[in-house]
Amino acid sequence: MPKVEINGVGIYYELDGTGEETVVLLNGIMMSTASWVDGVDFYTRNGYRLLRVDFRDQGQSDKCNEQYEIGQHGEDLRDLFVHLGLPRVHLVGTSYGGQVALLFALKYGYMLKTLILANTSARLTNHLKAIGEAWDEAAKLNSGQKFFQLAMPFIYSSAFYEAHYQWLKAREKNCGEVLTSDWFAAYLRLSSSHGGFDILERLGKINVPTFLIGAEKDMVTPLEEMIKIHRAIKGSLYITIPEAGHASFYEKKEEFHTAILGFLALSKAR
Template sequence: MPKLEINGVGIYYELDGTGEETIVFLNGIMMSTASWADFVEVYTRNGYRMLRVDFRDQGQSDKCLEKYNINQHVEDIRGLFDHLGLARVHMMGISYGGQVALLFALKYGARLKSLILANTTARLTNYLKAIGQAWDEAARTGEGEKFFKLAMPYIYSDRFYETHYDWLKEREKFFSQLLTKDWFDAYLRLSSSHGDYNILDQLGEIEVPTLVIGADKDIVTPLEEVKKIHEAIKNSLFIVLPEAGHASCYEKKDEFNAAILGFLALQKSKQNVVVP
């Protein structure tokens, strides 16, 4: 699959489907394009092109040995859109990807048909900073299995642990083989890119049709923080996925996709309204 050099770094992407409208998926900090492989058929079957992107230092994109700010991803994505000839797209960002999506909407809102924000936040609370520091310490061990054991209980809900424990243990073994020193070094650069991220007082400037998705068992980006985004973005819609944690896209995959597809269908219906 293609990799495009943007701003001096090779950015990996995958574009599937033949629909007229494109939805872009932006990853959480520990994710990659591969994380959405099981989602592709859902969106392409419903008539959308699905664009998946690995941020620099993520997945199959190039590693970036110099430090950078989270805003760098905004420029990388804009460059990718220009290369692909994408004038306007639907953008979905989850967690870290949601933070990037918010920054993109603030700077390049005219490039968006709609904005979908899942399990994300407009600021780094002290609690979220503490979680990030704990993950950083786990990453510095350089041990995939240990990292999984220390990080995942924050990401998946207690209910999911009770019902999918065997699956989680298999993932733990997979992580022990997948996560290399290069992966951990890249993760730590991504983690440090947040800086003093706090754009809560700027969200009123976003005029793009927006769907905000939260989960009632998410302790990383709790509902009260997700709701602040909904309250700040005028006319945004707000959906809560019950019995799900930070990884709501996996824990409640069908509901997650249904919420997004329903929102996209609503936007399409508004476009087709004829004013007499």
Template structure:
């Protein structure tokens, strides 16, 4: 398996295709495997990097609690070791927070930014959701954890219409749930508590796509609207009839808006 050593930790990564580099950053419960349905589509025109950061997927666990800045520095080291000078950063949910922090600190390394179902700050509403998830993880009740968390990331209709797929997904996740996994999950949640880049967003001066889902109750649309309004070169797309996990509920729309953005981000209409 392809691992890269960063700050004495083994990080799992996968590369596909050739061309400009697209880096996909995981949400809280995601891993490199989560992006598998999109590999063939995007790697036909771009080089793709999938990476499990610390406490994610197949990468090493953290030794203690950490801030999201740790992910930023490790990501920078990964890019340098792999010879990436400039990348397109795609982050969903938690990964979108890391993408914003990275862009603010290492703007010369980012060609464009794509932020899906994410926020620019952790307020009391988001913290309330996260604390509920934290308490569920702390209880180590697999069924209660999965039934509560999984149901919250999908829209009601999608959940009802795809119950067989969702139950199969729960079974797959349940195989990896142990005390170490729950500890990793809780560390990830705590790392978001002080996240706030609201007052710095206007410093991001690269083409940016903001993606919302109209039925997202985990990080509702108003949080993406703030990002859109504060980043000067941003565009905002709302995916209809989808909850927080838009990459699963509306994968074709998700691919379409990202590819459309990448193809048109530098295009100027003659008026």
């Protein structure tokens, strides 16, 4: 799969399908293009092209030696879309990727057909700051296994832990084997990139058909934070996925991607 130099950094992407319209999936802070692999078929079999992107400091994109602000990802995305000849896309972001998507919609809304946000906050609440600080301290241990142990209980719901505990323990072991000091350094740059992120008061300027997906058991982005976005963006639609945590795209794959496809179909019919 290709990597292209954007703003001096090699950005890795994967483009699947042959449809006329393109859906773009933006990662959460700990994710990569590989995190979405189970969702590819949902879109390609329904006639869409699917673009997955690793932000700088993520996955197979280049690591950076200098600090940057979260808005830099929006500039990278814009130039990547131009490079790929994508004048307008359906932009889907989860968590950190949803924050990037919100910033992109504020600056480059004319490049979007729709905006879809999952498990996303428009501000860093004190609770979210505390969670982020805890994850940063875990990352500084430079141990993939310890990082998983300390971070993942915030990500997945209690129901998922009960049903998939052995799978989670296997993932914990795998993280201990594959997460390197370079990965942790990159994670810490990503984590510090959104600083005092708070764009809630600006959301009324977004004029793109918007769909929000909350999760009933999300400890990182409580439903009330998603509802604040819903109320701020005129005409937006909102649903809650029951019995799912912050990783709703993984815990409830069928419900998550089917909801997005339903919204895309609705947006075409309007």
